[in-house]
Structures are given as C-alpha cells and as structure tokens.
C-alpha cells in the first residue's frame with residue numbers, strides 16, 4: 001500500500017513510500033482509510049517536540065482517521081466488512097479512569113497511524129462513524145471534537161447558562177464553541193485575528209477578545225462576566241498564560257489544561273490559584289465510551305465539523321504547512 005513515512009524528525013523527512021499492507025489479527029479490523037485530519041499533536045510529532053523518545057522510525061503518522069472496514073480478524077463481533085469506523089487515539093482506554101500506560105497505545109505514534117491507504121484498528125477501540133458525516137467530516141472527530149466534549153461534559157459538567165472561555169480558533173476550540181452552544185452555555189472566544197473572532201461570533205459566541213491587541217485579555221473576561229470570571233476555561237495555549245487563565249476563571253471554577261501552544265513549562269503563581277480555589281485538570285482526550293456518547297449528541301444537535309481545507313493524499317506536506325500557519329477549525333487529508 002502507499003503510505004507517508006516519517007523517516008526522521010522534520011517535514012522534509014516525511015516521504016511517500018510503499019509498505020506491506022497489514023493483515024488483521026485476532027480482534028482487529030483492516031480499515032481502508034477514507035480521510036484523516038491533522039491535529040497539533042501530529043505536527044509536534046513531526047517536529048520532534050512531542051514525546052520524541054516514543055516515536056518509532058519510520059512511522060506512518062496521523063492518529064485521526066475515518067474509513068471502511070474491508071477485512072476482519074478472527075473473533076471480531078462488534079463490526080463487519082462494510083462498516084464505517086473512526087479510530088480512537090487512546091486505543092486501550094475504553095471507559096472510566098485512564099490506566100498508567102495509555103500513551104503507549106496511541107495511533108500516529110507509537111502505533112502506526114492513518115496517513116496510508118490502510119490501517120489496523122482493534123475492534124474494541126473502533127468507533128462507529130456518524131452516518132450523517134462524510135469520511136472527511138468524521139476524520140475530524142477523534143481528538144479535536146472528543147477533547148472539547150470531554151472537557152465540557154465529563155470534566156466541566158457545563159450547565160445551560162454557564163459561561164465557557166475558549167482560546168484561539170483551531171480544531172479543539174471551534175468544536176468547543178459548537179458543543180458548548182448546543183449545551184446552552186455562553187461562549188467567550190479569544191483569537192489573534194479579528195476576522196476569526198467575527199466568524200466565531202457568527203457561530204454563536206457571545207463575545208470575542210483579540211489576545212494580541214488585548215494582551216491582558218483576562219481583564220476583559222472579568223468585565224464581560226461582571227467581575228466573576230468564567231465557569232470553565234479550556235486552556236489550549238499553555239505556557240505561563242495559565243496565570244491569566246486562573247484570573248479569568250471564577251472562584252472554585254475549573255480549567256481544562258489541554259494544550260501547550262505557547263510552551264510546555266510554566267511559571268505558576270500559587271497564591272491566586274490558592275485564593276481562587278481553582279481546579280486545573282490535565283486533559284488527555286477521553287475514553288472510547290465518551291466518543292460513543294459524543295457522536296449521539298453531535299447527531300442530535302446536527303453539529304457539522306468546521307473544515308478549513310481538504311488536501312489530496314499526495315499533498316500531505318502542504319496540509320501540515322497549513323496547520324503550522326494556523327487553520328480555522330480542521331485541516332483534512334482525503335485518502336481514498
């Protein structure tokens with residue numbers, strides 16, 4: 001089969017090649033990949049800044065895929081040939097609390113990913129792709145949508161009328177805007193672009209703050225919330241901006257620490273954290289059971305993924321470059 005192979009760190013070392021098509025073993029599905037979507041994680045893996053010691057070389061990259069089952073191994077019962085499925089990043093985290101070694105079983109590193117004509121997914125970790133979505137749309141769900149969903153629902157327990165802050169207009173944040181609004185929450189969004197803020201407001205956000213022209217954006221959040229702060233903040237920026245996130249969140253409020261766009265280490269001011277009694281929870285996507293629940297919700301609320309652009313298989317490198325420049329919502333690569 002044709003596959004993109006990461007032979008060493010750096011986008012120049014991502015090369016199209018031919019490898020043996022895998023065969024499904026006991027409990028496994030062979031999936032003809034229809035489309036994959038890129039996440040910041042995929043770019044960080046190529047750049048060598050995401051757990052580089054865990055990246056095998058060569059690697060078939062990209063975790064998030066949607067496609068059709070074309071063969072099944074022995075004892076498969078949950079799916080049959082012809083079913084459309086999604087990959088699920090934490091392939092062994094099926095329900096409840098995570099185990100200690102979940103990152104060892106992630107697609108797109110260290111397990112082979114979906115930037116290839118075929119991919120192996122164990123039936124336990126496969127998720128039925130929403131019927132009303134194309135492969136290009138369904139491929140956006142496994143990390144971006146599910147992280148937003150888990151942060152808002154499983155961790156955030158957001159109630160109608162509560163206020164949520166999302167940072168930037170990338171994959172996770174745009175799904176968070178759509179899901180939070182469907183849950184009846186009010187959304188405040190930040191972005192470096194006034195144009196993107198306008199587009200987020202068109203999606204239903206109640207306010208937008210440009211974090212470039214308003215570097216003390218937390219003050220603006222306090223003004224917008226009557227001095228109280230938001231109920232839940234989805235922090236994708238990371239770095240020392242966590243101190244601003246604490247200031248922008250209500251007393252005893254919650255922060256879902258999702259990303260590290262501005263840095264993987266922080267200088268944390270403990271006194272505001274203590275006085276505001278903030279809960280900061282590290283988020284690592286979600287178990288498969290949460291994915292199943294999310295798909296029912298997306299279907300019920302007719303939420304369609306916001307896709308910035310779909311690239312053909314041959315232009316995978318251009319898709320990575322697009323993500324690096326910043327996309328509004330998701331960047332997708334069509335395979336089949």
Ligand SMILES: NC(=O)c1ccc[n+]([C@@H]2O[C@H](COP(=O)([O-])OP(=O)(O)OC[C@H]3O[C@@H](n4cnc5c(N)ncnc54)[C@H](OP(=O)(O)O)[C@@H]3O)[C@@H](O)[C@H]2O)c1
Nearest residue numbers: 040168169170171172191192237259260261283284285326
């Ligand atoms: N822990 C998890 O489970 C999990 C899951 C998914 C993603 N993540 C992490 O979350 C982060 C976002 O992922 P993604 O896939 O949504 O990325 P993405 O699609 O590449 O989105 C990036 C966007 O974030 C905004 N941004 C960049 N720097 C920012 C900053 N300093 N402050 C606020 N916004 C900033 C920009 O939006 P504007 O152009 O509008 O400014 C940019 O376009 C990454 O660090 C990723 O690794 C973690």
